[in-house]
Amino acid sequence: MTAIVEVSDEQILSALLAGEDVSNRAVARKFGISDRRVDEVRKRVGLPPYVRGRRPIYRSWRDAFTGQSEPVEGGHRRWTGTRERCGTPVVRYRASIQTAYRVAFRLHNGREPEGNVTRSCSIPGCVAGEHQQDRVMREAAKAGDAA
Missing domain, CATH: 1.10.10 (Arc Repressor Mutant, subunit A)
Structure with a gap:
């Protein structure tokens, strides 16, 4: 019961x-x-009725990314947009969804990332393109350290 x-x-x-x-x-x-x-x-109590908001319509991945993030001190970028349930920031453009980290990497480096994208800075959640690394960049840095 x-x-x-x-x-x-x-x-x-x-x-x-x-x-x-x-x-x-x-x-x-x-x-x-x-x-x-x-x-x-x-x-x-006189509250206005709830009206479901419409998502902004962006013209490009860059517009979608910059429209949902903001620059902060030190060259970092804070995500202000949508997140998945696990907390990962995501960018929606047309019918596609990608993590903000991958979009930031692609916009900054002009190519698709290879492997996982990780932050090179110590600021949690930073989505600045210049602070994202893919496997190729990590391996190059590791080879440079070994030389």
């Missing part, structure tokens, strides 16, 4: 106000209640 949990209007309102643009469905799922109940609370 499943226990029925009562959810107060205050709890629903708190969840609606927890983020910048929280959907009725997200709050309903959180509490296991109907979307309609959340919408009723939203209307009762």
Whole structure:
């Protein structure tokens, strides 16, 4: 037998106000209640209806990348766009999705990366193109160290 949990209007309102643009469905799922109940609370307190946002339409991979990242001190770049559930930053352009690291590498180096792309700087999550390395670059650096 499943226990029925009562959810107060205050709890629903708190969840609606927890983020910048929280959907009725997200709050309903959180509490296991109907979307309609959340919408009723939203209307009762005078919050505007939730309107699902449209993703910006980018003209190129470069536009998509720069539109979802920002330069920060020291030549690094912070990702402000979409992430996968595991936290990896991803760039969507037309019908394709690639990691921001691979896109940054390609835009900076003018070629596709070979193997995994890793950061050469110590700033977690940095997506600056000049701070991304592929297998070829790592092997060249390793050979240089051995000489």
